[in-house]
Amino acid sequence: MDKPVLLIVEDDDALCTQYRFALHEEYSVRFAKNRVQAMKQVVASKPAVITVDLGLPPHTDTAEEGLELLRELLAADALAKVIVITGSNDRANALKALRLGAFDYLLKPVDLDQLRVVLQRATYLAELDAELRWNQGGETPATWFEDILGATPKMREVFDTLTQVAKTDATVLLQGESGTGKELAARAIHARSGRSRGPFVAINCGAIPETLLESELFGSERGAYTGAHMQRKGKLELAHGGTLLLDEIGEMSLGLQVKLLRFLQERRLERVGGRTPITVDTRVIAATNKDLKTEIGAARFREDVYYRISVVVVTMPPLRERSEDIVLLANSFLRRSCEQQRRKLRFSLSAIEAITRHRWPGNIRELENAVERAVIMARGRFIEPKDLAIEAVPESTGLSLRDARNRTERQVLVEALSRCQGNISHAARELGVSRPAIHDLLAKHNVVAGQFRATVRAPQSAGNDAGADGEESDRAREMQP
Template sequence: EKENALRAVELGAYDFFAKPIMIDELAVILKRASYVTGLERDLEILRTRTGEQKDFEGTVAMCAPMLDIFNTVKRVAPTDASVLIMGESGTGKELIAKAIHRKSPRRDGPFIPINCGAIPENLLESELFGHEKGSFTGAHVTRPGKFELADGGTIFLDEIGELTQPLQVKILRFLQDQVIERVGGREPIQVDARIIAATNRDLEEMLSTKEFREDLFYRINTIRLDLPPLRERGEDILLLAMHFLNLYNREYSKNIRGFSNAAHGTLAAYPWPGNVRELENRIKRAVIMATGKLIQPEDLDLPYDDELGGGVKRAGNGGLSMQPGTTLKQAREETERRLVAGALLRSRGNISAAAKELDVSRPTLHDLMKKLDIDPGDFKGKDS
């Protein structure tokens, strides 16, 4: 009976079918169940992997550059060496800084972050170093700054490239002598804090234009970590997507099992200009908006380009978005990757149709997919 069948689904059955059994219908149900089971198995593997990386504050990865960074974090964390973290906005610089702090002997002390580019210039000195009562209009009480609050722990100077020259001098003095002076103060204050700095700017270029002090640069650049953008972490995209799916399933009491093949293809083809932060926000939205057991491309709400397809985004000049310093070989491979992924997404993994759209032979497309490490199976499925 239908009521019993619905009850069985509530208790964990995948689906049900009515008698007499229709072979075609049974085949479809079994195919879907097999696909979902595979997704659940993959999700469990990913949960295990993300659990192994719990000490990295939710920063999970399989790609070699990020694993190298994790290993460097383990080596540098026990020391008091200054660390400079470079990377585009949204790549997870603060998460890496927190991981260093949590693995250091200072782990029981405070971790004090401050975004040097988010505070007006006339207030930043007071935020960093504190002020004495009466030192300026509105200073009604003495107030410690971020450096004093970080005593015994770590201060994270995000966007350090935005500091003015006078503030750079004060940071340099702290690095040399471990002392600061409050605004309006006369006595130096001893502070025991480790500095971790981060920026999305090219500090070496700023050295040549005298915007950033050379002596400060070499002080903060004892250990340098260069975080790759998400578009260069292809094998990590689904891993991170599953990690965030698991996270927001718990937060919103949802039970979404994974991503449709089409959504998987969309995630792989999109260039992620906002990096990991954008991916997290897209998955968060998808978990909230999804109505089925699998996330679909429309749940992700990515900005598509119909001409290129597959979540590929045009740059403002009408070309494909590339970063400064991209070589011709890298640009060619990235363009090929996006076009092939877009064609496979629109053809739902049909190699003949994708080859026809790209105006190449099937053998040529097979060679391209092998070179670019693209699996057409990732794009198969009736959902698009």
């Protein structure tokens, strides 16, 4: 069999010689010294694996050029196996590269044995991908838009719209069923906008009790209500210079909608209990899985607010209308889970069939969960339909609103208790509820106030990351037949 092609993007000749010497027996090694040469080599020699030195000319002292090349490589082929190599003091950029989709990273000086292992792993997966593409009778050109994967015309349209709106400060309404990627889209707009260095803040309007939502959004002044000892900034203010995602905006009460409208018109807000308006520069993105027009008809949503937030409307299509994306997404989740679980798996043909037949009412989130589960459940080298547990699944949309509310309620309670160091009266005042109500909440969520008193913290559970990884892979091995 032909040796797999390895492309090394490195501008240091001495290092290139060293790599060639170490790797030429196993790989057909090609070199490129800069971004342009690298992209040419990709077309000419279709490498299975690519290593990229992040410090490429003309910016050898920053990772800019290397990261740009990584983006280009992944845009050309979302499944490209790119290993980045970076200075030992530059872990931050290494992690950034991983987030962009790099396969792995190595710190300089590169340990050649370590490099061999990573290359072997990457080549193995590249071969699986190639086989799978071949089985499917051709390549699907995959595209990433930030963290959003999609190749269907519908998704390309979405990407185009997101690109356009990212350039502006317009308020955007993201609509779509649960699990279609609305939050990802909001993050992508932020990341592509001039505000990307500013904060991205999200608030789930459906999960926060109405009484708390107002101060969560607008903040509160000291003395706004009994027990408000401190001034607290709201999310609108915390997102200053950045973007605020108002998730599940359809759940917001009519009263609060009026206050939001005022902010959207004037870009000024008053904290609860405050008198002086504060001007903040926050871009608002709203998301909903409800049809707001219907909500307006039922007098549950204000038309004037709708017109303010729907300057641009982006609809995230449900997964069942993106059939070509299903396998693409499934493979991408498979690759990620396999890396996390340290397993080598692929879908059997009947699994691929089951995946394409299923209607995915919970959309991409459901697919992601099914694949993660399958990677844990699968025995042997193939994932079978039963591992995916999608055969007889009733239409479920994942997390219900009640679950989300309960989760947030518990979180708000725990946060208040830790701020008040377990003092129930203080926490009650801070949350604006009575002491008996707090006791009910403690019982409901099985929380013990005493554990928040200022005493010595219990040590973190034993073990470090490496240890935990080791356990994972042992467990994974045990599950192999």
